[in-house]
Amino acid sequence: MEGMKIAMDVANGATYRVAPEALTELGAELKLIHNMPNGLNINDQCGSQHTGDLRKLVVESGAAIGLAFDGDGDRLIAVDEKGNEITGDQILIICAKVLKEEGKLKMIFW
Secondary structure, eight states: OTEEEEEOOOOOOOTHHHHHHHHTTOOOEEEEESSSOOSOOTTTOOGGGGGHHHHHHHHHHHHHHEEEEOOTSOEEEEETTTTTTTTTHHHHHHHHHHHHHOOOSOOOOO
């Protein structure tokens, strides 16, 4: 992950500190939005349910990926380098496919 450019929308919520810190520690170059919670602006036209700002940031900044959390941090939507939204279900399928290809998953039901 060293040097990877990642755009992140933390929805002014629970992940506004920990998510950027974790990815920075792994060497990512971050572009952050909606990372200034004030107690009232959590999920306010941002985060996993409102990915427009993130999609724009990914494309304009040349990020490899965008990550949009929801306010309490239990949901994640990704955005590819072209600004296309990738749902949580699609993320699970991608992970399962990689694990199967690596021999770490016995079966996939599709």
